[in-house]
Amino acid sequence: MKRYDTDGKLIVAVCDTDILGKKFKEGKLVLKLEESFYKGEEVCENEVKEALSCANIANIAGKRSIACAVECGCVDPDTVIFIDGIPHAQMVEI
Template identity: 35%
Template sequence: MLLRERETAEGTLVSVCDADCLGETYEDGPMTLEVTEEFYGGEDAVEASAEAVVAGLHRAQVANIVGTEAVDVAVEAGLVDEKTVLDVAETRHAQLLWL
């Protein structure tokens, strides 16, 4: 999985994706999900274990998670409710917002 953390005016933004999702576009009806290098990759992105992903998600104020493995890690850690996960074509997507 690729993990990227960055500071924004609203707090820490974390993006996580399965490595094989990077650069892909998923379409399901009117919904399009682009997993861009600009948002999920780049020099700040690191290959991460499940434990590192969970730690990063705990530091996030906002997170975007794409891919079956990445979303499953967030669900299994109790950070994302399975009922809120979107299935988009061949992948999964979840968002996390800590208030």
Template identity: 35%
Template sequence: MFVRIHTHGNEVILAACDEDLIGRTFEGGGARLRVSETFYRGESIPAEAFIERMKSVTIMNLVGEEVVSIAIAEGKVSPDNVMEIGGVKHAQVVLL
């Protein structure tokens, strides 16, 4: 999976996606999701490192079956809050 960290003021944003989705655009249900290289493509890391990264951020933007499933398994995302756009899982999380 690709993971990239962005900072905006006091917010630390984790952008993560399954590697096979990078550079693609998905549409469905009146929504469009662009998995851009500039936002998502950072380090290619294993699941264990992704789990650690999730612990130190305030916002997460997650795309793909693998990335979203790990976030659900770790209790960071409720399955009820996952949307699908063009058959691709997507979740946005703000940690308070």
């Protein structure tokens, strides 16, 4: 998980470690899980949930990461998309 503090807003990038650094493609959709964006601290589920509940914007990829986002109510499971079998969601606080 990686946190970005930008102009008083918190952006959180969360990705399962087993898919970090990989690229997935399905049709015109491409999901690049670049280490430069996603790689930060390796954290437990509770830390992910806490960070997501404080985030203004989040990018989330992978089964475990998406499960955390859904469990803490930050992502509606109906909004999760799958690219080459990998679940991905974005969250924006408005």
